[in-house]
Amino acid sequence: MKALVLRQNPVAFHVEHVPDPMPKSGEVRVRLHAAALNHRDEWIYQGQYARIQYPAILGSDGAGVVESVGSDNDSEWIGKEVMINPQMGWGDSNDAQHPKDYQVLGMPSQGTFAEYVVVKTDRVNLKPRHLTMEQAAALPLGGLTAFRAVMTQAEIMSTHKVLITGIGGGVAQFALQFALAQGAEVWVSSSDDAKIHQAIALGAKGGVNYRMEGWHKELLTQAGECDAVIDSACGDQINLFIEVLRYGGRYVFFGATLGKPKELNVQRIFWKQLRLQGTTMGSDQEYARMLSYVEQKNIVPIVDSVFALEDATQAFETMRAGKQSGKIVLRIV
Numbered sequence: 001m002k003a004l005v006l007r008q009n010p011v012a013f014h015v016e017h018v019p020d021p022m023p024k025s026g027e028v029r030v031r032l033h034a035a036a037l038n039h040r041d042e043w044i045y046q047g048q049y050a051r052i053q054y055p056a057i058l059g060s061d062g063a064g065v066v067e068s069v070g071s072d073n074d075s076e077w078i079g080k081e082v083m084i085n086p087q088m089g090w091g092d093s094n095d096a097q098h099p100k101d102y103q104v105l106g107m108p109s110q111g112t113f114a115e116y117v118v119v120k121t122d123r124v125n126l127k128p129r130h131l132t133m134e135q136a137a138a139l140p141l142g143g144l145t146a147f148r149a150v151m152t153q154a155e156i157m158s159t160h161k162v163l164i165t166g167i168g169g170g171v172a173q174f175a176l177q178f179a180l181a182q183g184a185e186v187w188v189s190s191s192d193d194a195k196i197h198q199a200i201a202l203g204a205k206g207g208v209n210y211r212m213e214g215w216h217k218e219l220l221t222q223a224g225e226c227d228a229v230i231d232s233a234c235g236d237q238i239n240l241f242i243e244v245l246r247y248g249g250r251y252v253f254f255g256a257t258l259g260k261p262k263e264l265n266v267q268r269i270f271w272k273q274l275r276l277q278g279t280t281m282g283s284d285q286e287y288a289r290m291l292s293y294v295e296q297k298n299i300v301p302i303v304d305s306v307f308a309l310e311d312a313t314q315a316f317e318t319m320r321a322g323k324q325s326g327k328i329v330l331r332i333v
């Protein structure tokens, strides 16, 4: 099969022909039609991820058609249009994933940047009918992360006002869609005014450019204090989020694109009785709830751009430059 292989020395992607993966009992082989990039793939490319193994076929998100199965028990899946649940081994707790068993599809296991992927049968779900293959491929990892952040951790409701930062990001866009579907008042931040206007067109109340000095004061003037901030940048901005939150508010974060803060205003955190809540992807139950929520609310993932597998380097350049607004998808068939 054709696959995008990440090789070391020098670290680079190559489209290569590699052996087709074969499904064993309890597994299905999916002929991928589309796969989506996540920032995880870029962190791995940059060497900023734990225990990287080369060569690697990355890609956590994909949608396609089940083409063969490892045992007759799963034969009803053959020919079905499916999307893939990218996480494995979450475990039984709703609080957090199992620290040892947990894995994300795409390094060390073979990922979706290929013509075929083999996964356990319980990792596939029927593709929602209202989504194209590209839209379905865009949903799993980002949608699950945003769903847990918005629903489980921030517990966003219609009475809430929420700031979602870096709205061009794939996860942030899902968080916007879910928070709006909950009926919340949503404010956004971005490096790009055009992305703020796109978010307003989708239903956000307004937004600020985080590159502007004093953006948090502008937000407080326009929006007032927020019940929750949903963020993936962290860094020193966390002290500004602390100011933006109301007393008793929640800061929910799933990434640290800006790294650690040099200082943390701990006095303001306890005085304002804030909750700082880390979050990572989500459980299988949350994944199932996310899929039915997307169907029920007719949510369509926002696909920024679609590239051929052969043009994956351009797709990664788009992500690196932060030019996207939504998900970047690779078309495989």
Ligand SMILES: NC(=O)c1ccc[n+]([C@@H]2O[C@H](COP(=O)([O-])OP(=O)(O)OC[C@H]3O[C@@H](n4cnc5c(N)ncnc54)[C@H](OP(=O)(O)O)[C@@H]3O)[C@@H](O)[C@H]2O)c1
Binding pocket: 038, 039, 040, 043, 141, 142, 145, 165, 166, 167, 168, 169, 170, 171, 172, 189, 190, 191, 192, 195, 210, 232, 233, 237, 254, 255, 256, 257, 258, 279, 280, 281, 319, 322, 324, 326
């Ligand atoms: N823990 C988890 O389970 C999990 C899951 C998914 C992602 N993540 C992490 O979350 C982060 C975003 O992931 P993604 O896949 O959504 O990435 P993405 O689609 O590449 O989006 C990245 C976005 O980050 C925003 N950003 C950059 N600098 C910022 C700043 N100073 N303040 C606020 N926003 C800033 C930009 O928004 P603008 O373009 O609007 O400026 C950019 O579009 C990554 O660090 C990723 O590793 C974690």
